[in-house]
Amino acid sequence: MNKNLSIIKSTVVHAPMFSTINFWILTLILFFTPLLWKGSSLSSQTDKRSGSLKGFDENSVLKEFRQKEGSELKQANSYAAFLNYKKAEFIGKKSDTWQKSLPPIPPSNLSGACGNIEFETGDFSGWTGFTGANPGCCPTSGFVSNGVNAAVNDANARHTIVTGAGVDPCGGFPLVAPPMPGYVGGTYSCRLGNGLVGGEAERMEIIFIPTLTNNVFTYQYAAVLEDPGHSQAEQPYFSVQIMDSNGNIIPCTSDTYVPGGNIPGFVNSPNCGGVIYKPWTNVSVDLVAQIGNPITIRFTTADCTLGGHYGYAYVNCECNPLKVTQQDTLCVGSPVALNAPYEDNNTYSWTGPGGPYNGQIINVSLPGTYVVTMVSNSGCVKVVSYTVLVFPSPFVSPIPDQTVCLGSPVTLTSTIAGGTWSSNCGACIDPNTGVFDPSIAGVGTHTIIYAVNAPCHAEDTVLVEVLPPPLAMIVGNTGICAGGNVTLTASGGATYLWWNTANTTSTWTVNPIVTTSYIVEVKDIYGCSDTAKATVALFPKPVTDFSPNDVCINQSTNFSDFSSIPVGTITGWSWDFGDGTALVFNQNPSHFYASLGTFPVTLIVTSNHGCKDTLSKNVVVHPLPLAQFSSNDACTGSIVPLTDLSSISGTDIIQLWLWNFGDNLPNSNNQNPFHLYADTGSYTVSLLVISNFGCANSVSHVVTINPMPQVNFTAPDTVGCTPLCVELQNLSTISAGNNVSFLWNFGDGSTIGQSANTNHCYTNSSVTLPITFDLSLTVTSDKGCVSTFSKNNYITVNPTPIADFSVDPGSASIIAPIISYTNLSVGANAWSWDFGDFTASAIVDPLPHVYADTGEYKIILIVSNQYSCFDTTHKIIFIEPSWAFFIPNVFTPNGDGINDSFQGFGFGLLEYEMSIFDRWGDEIYHTRDYNDPWDGKANRGAKMAQIDVYVYLINIKDILGIKHFYRGIVSLVR
Numbered sequence: 001m002n003k004n005l006s007i008i009k010s011t012v013v014h015a016p017m018f019s020t021i022n023f024w025i026l027t028l029i030l031f032f033t034p035l036l037w038k039g040s041s042l043s044s045q046t047d048k049r050s051g052s053l054k055g056f057d058e059n060s061v062l063k064e065f066r067q068k069e070g071s072e073l074k075q076a077n078s079y080a081a082f083l084n085y086k087k088a089e090f091i092g093k094k095s096d097t098w099q100k101s102l103p104p105i106p107p108s109n110l111s112g113a114c115g116n117i118e119f120e121t122g123d124f125s126g127w128t129g130f131t132g133a134n135p136g137c138c139p140t141s142g143f144v145s146n147g148v149n150a151a152v153n154d155a156n157a158r159h160t161i162v163t164g165a166g167v168d169p170c171g172g173f174p175l176v177a178p179p180m181p182g183y184v185g186g187t188y189s190c191r192l193g194n195g196l197v198g199g200e201a202e203r204m205e206i207i208f209i210p211t212l213t214n215n216v217f218t219y220q221y222a223a224v225l226e227d228p229g230h231s232q233a234e235q236p237y238f239s240v241q242i243m244d245s246n247g248n249i250i251p252c253t254s255d256t257y258v259p260g261g262n263i264p265g266f267v268n269s270p271n272c273g274g275v276i277y278k279p280w281t282n283v284s285v286d287l288v289a290q291i292g293n294p295i296t297i298r299f300t301t302a303d304c305t306l307g308g309h310y311g312y313a314y315v316n317c318e319c320n321p322l323k324v325t326q327q328d329t330l331c332v333g334s335p336v337a338l339n340a341p342y343e344d345n346n347t348y349s350w351t352g353p354g355g356p357y358n359g360q361i362i363n364v365s366l367p368g369t370y371v372v373t374m375v376s377n378s379g380c381v382k383v384v385s386y387t388v389l390v391f392p393s394p395f396v397s398p399i400p401d402q403t404v405c406l407g408s409p410v411t412l413t414s415t416i417a418g419g420t421w422s423s424n425c426g427a428c429i430d431p432n433t434g435v436f437d438p439s440i441a442g443v444g445t446h447t448i449i450y451a452v453n454a455p456c457h458a459e460d461t462v463l464v465e466v467l468p469p470p471l472a473m474i475v476g477n478t479g480i481c482a483g484g485n486v487t488l489t490a491s492g493g494a495t496y497l498w499w500n501t502a503n504t505t506s507t508w509t510v511n512p513i514v515t516t517s518y519i520v521e522v523k524d525i526y527g528c529s530d531t532a533k534a535t536v537a538l539f540p541k542p543v544t545d546f547s548p549n550d551v552c553i554n555q556s557t558n559f560s561d562f563s564s565i566p567v568g569t570i571t572g573w574s575w576d577f578g579d580g581t582a583l584v585f586n587q588n589p590s591h592f593y594a595s596l597g598t599f600p601v602t603l604i605v606t607s608n609h610g611c612k613d614t615l616s617k618n619v620v621v622h623p624l625p626l627a628q629f630s631s632n633d634a635c636t637g638s639i640v641p642l643t644d645l646s647s648i649s650g651t652d653i654i655q656l657w658l659w660n661f662g663d664n665l666p667n668s669n670n671q672n673p674f675h676l677y678a679d680t681g682s683y684t685v686s687l688l689v690i691s692n693f694g695c696a697n698s699v700s701h702v703v704t705i706n707p708m709p710q711v712n713f714t715a716p717d718t719v720g721c722t723p724l725c726v727e728l729q730n731l732s733t734i735s736a737g738n739n740v741s742f743l744w745n746f747g748d749g750s751t752i753g754q755s756a757n758t759n760h761c762y763t764n765s766s767v768t769l770p771i772t773f774d775l776s777l778t779v780t781s782d783k784g785c786v787s788t789f790s791k792n793n794y795i796t797v798n799p800t801p802i803a804d805f806s807v808d809p810g811s812a813s814i815i816a817p818i819i820s821y822t823n824l825s826v827g828a829n830a831w832s833w834d835f836g837d838f839t840a841s842a843i844v845d846p847l848p849h850v851y852a853d854t855g856e857y858k859i860i861l862i863v864s865n866q867y868s869c870f871d872t873t874h875k876i877i878f879i880e881p882s883w884a885f886f887i888p889n890v891f892t893p894n895g896d897g898i899n900d901s902f903q904g905f906g907f908g909l910l911e912y913e914m915s916i917f918d919r920w921g922d923e924i925y926h927t928r929d930y931n932d933p934w935d936g937k938a939n940r941g942a943k944m945a946q947i948d949v950y951v952y953l954i955n956i957k958d959i960l961g962i963k964h965f966y967r968g969i970v971s972l973v974r
Helices: 021-030 034-038 041-044 058-069 076-094
Strands: 128-133 138-139 159-163 188-192 200-208 216-228 237-243 255-257 277-287 297-300 310-318 324-329 336-339 347-349 361-364 369-375 381-391 403-404 420-423 445-451 456-468 473-475 477-479 489-491 494-499 517-521 529-539 555-558 572-577 590-593 597-607 611-620 639-641 654-660 674-676 681-692 696-705 719-721 723-731 739-745 751-753 756-763 773-783 786-796 805-808 811-813 818-821 830-834 853-864 870-880 884-886 905-908 909-917 924-925 949-957 965-971
Touching: 058 076, 138 200, 138 297, 188 200, 188 297, 216 237, 237 310, 336 381, 477 494, 719 723, 723 773, 723 786, 805 853, 805 870, 818 853
Parallel strands: 324 381, 403 456, 477 529, 719 786, 811 870
Antiparallel strands: 128 138, 128 200, 159 188, 188 310, 200 297, 216 277, 216 310, 237 255, 237 297, 297 310, 336 361, 347 369, 369 381, 420 445, 445 456, 473 489, 494 517, 517 529, 555 590, 572 597, 597 611, 639 674, 654 681, 681 696, 723 756, 739 751, 739 773, 773 786, 805 818, 830 853, 853 870, 884 905, 909 924, 909 949, 949 965
16 A cells, blocks of 8 residues: 555543553553463462452352353353453452553564565564463464464464455455555455454554554454343454554554444344444554654454453555655646545544635635645544645647548648647657658648646647548550450549640550550649559460260259360350359359259350350260169068169160168079078168160168067976966067067967966876976067967976775764774875874874874874975864762761862763751751861861761762752761
């Protein structure tokens, strides 16, 4: 950037403004940064001092942090920074150092010149970087960078050079500062800080010595700050500080931007919630008072002190000479623009002739002194004055317009010396001498300007018209063929002057014998002249000759020119082919005749002197034969007959037939050949027929040789026991088209058609020997091609034995449950008996079987032979139930375990009920449970009944459902 600027700016913290206490808190945060971040922790350092942290209440600090930000476990980094800050505050207040000044300004690696203050070397050369935390700022020297254009969320990108066309993700403004009015923009800028949290702080600074050539420091900044709503001392911030050689902030040069109010120029981010940003803003600082003394430029960004919210900024810088007074000049009637130094949010008030004025740039047309007062949004005031002088415009006397002929230079003059000539035709005018060259300018009207520039600009315009010379022409034949005349006519001017030895008139007729020259000079009304010359000569005529050739209709024939001329050359040929088509002008043309007949062909030849000759000859057009033949499609391996159907009109006849069968086999010249195609495919068969005149025609037909079906089939089971049901699967394919018909021959006298896949059951009436069957499949394609495939002895049907046996008897009582079996099977060599009661046998004739219980039993016999063929049969037998019942007449319930209880005994009982009565008829015992006998105690008491005779009543139902009633006496003895 390059402009003379001057501005004064005061130290301001934007809305809401820092209070004095908050300012000193920020100052002491910066002062105690080295204590918080140098080497070991603050507590370990302060413990070495006698009682330095005595009385410090960390629980109250934790409580305060949780009220502001939540759990210290979730924000460990924030809490650590907050705890160190509170310890530093506690120590500072005890030692009365909490409101001390900022530490001395750190040294810089640059002095005397601006150097890389604008970052245009693409790095941080000349700058010093620092990092740290908020509170405490930046005790650690060095840059933390991760290359050019590192991402804003990169933890290692706390000092970043940015370039290119990218934009900030929150603010959407360009990464690189745009050009300011009157400045040339740069390629690089710097981003200080990043979009990550954790209580981080970053700083960079540069020291230089203002001189007469760099006493205005101009910087541009853009800031992005989260607004968590903390107190001012805890918020993220961006600050600019410019300090003199003693470390004091220069008035009206510094700013600190802290969210929490309507900061001028800051707006809410549409992309990042809870974020405010300010796009690129321009600031100029007057350093004239600091010339010769080193000053420090410092930029700082910081996250919130609680570690949960971020702040970062973009910076670009320039330094330029200051020009307090500006002098300008104007000519009468020409205003001049006055430009005040530019700074964002300045107000501009002008006084001077024709004033007052407002705005950074004003246009004035009166001489005098103009004073602008500039007030920044922070209240800093700067005054700049401008002096405007006026000069009268010089007078240039009018120069008359000119008219010249092409090729005739002219010198233009003016009564005012010291000016220069220019034009719209470039080098056509000498800028110093005024010589105009029409041959450079060309025909037309040209604007010539004579300009005088000192002290004010004035000019005059001359129009110079360049006229074209007349174009002298002689119209007429300059060559004469034998016996011809010539007329010459001049044109192009107002007057004509002819001369030669024969005639001086402008129009005449001659018949020369030898070459003669005629010259004419013409002039226009302006006196511009031109000449023309014509030479008349006598030339011989050509002799026309050509060879015609008869041709077949719808074909082309070539014509050969044999014309000649004794002197000169033949340059033109005009052919008329006699069939109404357009003339052709080739020497040896080819012509296509579309109709039959005899046609007169005429050739006119022209020499290079325009002499002509004509000749006509006839051409006969013969008919073409009509080539045609018939053919049929076939299957592979079939012979295809080809029948010629060709014809020709008129008296011509067909004399030759040439066949091409399309399969690379030898051709044939038979009129009606036969051809065998060995492979499947489509073949283009061509027939060429030739007439007795040699006219030929051809025709082609496609003969398709369809593929034969490739027949195949399979069956999952080809060997089995009778009856054997086989699932036949068709595996036939065809290379083109489809197989549409299927005929199966099963080999057992039955056939079935149409089904591609089918099932068939085979039987074997023998019980001892296997039988085999042949199987074949015939397949027909959709083109009628038929193929058959057979498999001999493909199916084998083994015999199946016959299972049979007899039982004796068919039913028996459970009292004598014995059944005998007799094996009646045929063709078996293995037997398996299942008697239905979980017993089995593998002998031919098993022993009689005894059943242990009543019921229905299914006896199964499975027989097999040496082919693993099986047969099964079964029979049902019954074991009938039976019953019995008896009652004792005495029992001895004395506890010796013998005959101690009384009941009825039997088997085959469904129901049972017993009652015992004493001699007086009282019931002393009753039960419905067969397994509940009388133990000799009355009414189930504890004492035994007396020795006596007792009456019993017993009711039962047997297994056949018949009820029985018993009544008697029983003696109880001991």
